[in-house]
Amino acid sequence: MRHLLLRLEPLIWLLFGQGILIGTILLTGWLLVVGVLAPLGLVSEGALVFERAHRLAAHPIGRLLLLALIALPLWKGAHHLRALSIDFGGASRDPAVATLLYALALGGSALALLAVIRL
C-alpha cells in the first residue's frame, strides 16, 4: 500500500493543490450565500427557489463548477488530515489512515460526478 501511495503521490498532490486554490475560490461565495446569508433571510426569496437553482446547476458550466466545488475540497481535506496524522506521530499507521481518507475523497468524488449527471 505504501508503494501504491507513493506512485499516486503526483496525482494526489495535483488534486490537493487544486483543492486549496480552486476549492477555496469556489467555496467562499457558496458558503457566504447558500450557507449563511440565505438561511438568515438576507437574500431575496426567489434567488434559491428550485426552478432557478436547478436551471443554474444543470447548465454545463454549473455542473462543472459544482463537481469542482464538491470534489476538490474533499482531496484538500483528505491530504491535510493525513499530514496532520503523520505530524502527530502516526507514521506507522499512515498507510491505513491515508487509504481511508483517500477512499473517502475518491468515493465522494464519484458520488459528486453522479450527482451532477442526474441534475
Add this chain to the structure above:
Amino acid sequence: MTRPAHPHAMQPSRPGRTRTAPPSLPDRFPFAGRYLAYTLFDLTGLLYLVVGFVVLRAVWALGSGPETWQALREQFTNPLYVAFHLLTLVAVCFVAVRFFRLFPKAQPPRIGPAKPPPGPVIHAMLYVVWLGFTLVFATILAGGLF
C-alpha cells in the same frame, strides 16, 4: 519536552559519515508560537472534508426534486448549520490568506523561456481572482445575475 518525530521524515537514502541525533518534535509543536498557524492550517482539512459532503448532499437534493430541495433549505436555517457554515467560511478565508502568501514563494525562477512575474504581482493577482470570482459567484447565487 521533546518527543520522537516521524522517524523517516528526513532520512537520507544511505547513511552518511556524520552521526546525527534522532529526529524529535520541536518544543512548541503543535499549538505554540508559529506552530499554531501551521497546525490550524492542517486542521482546516477537517472542515473542507465535511463541507465537501455537505455540498454533495445539497446537489443531490437539487437533483431529487423541489420537495427535497426545499427540505434541505429549511435544514440549512438550523443555527448549527449556520454556525458550521460560518466557521468554515472563516477557515476558507484563513486558507486563502495563508496560501496566497506562500504561492509566490513557491514559483520556480524560470518556466522554460519565461520568468514568472514578481512575487507581489502574483500575490495581487491571486487576490483579484479570489475576490472578483467570489463577488460574481455570490451575486449569481443571490439572484443578482442570470
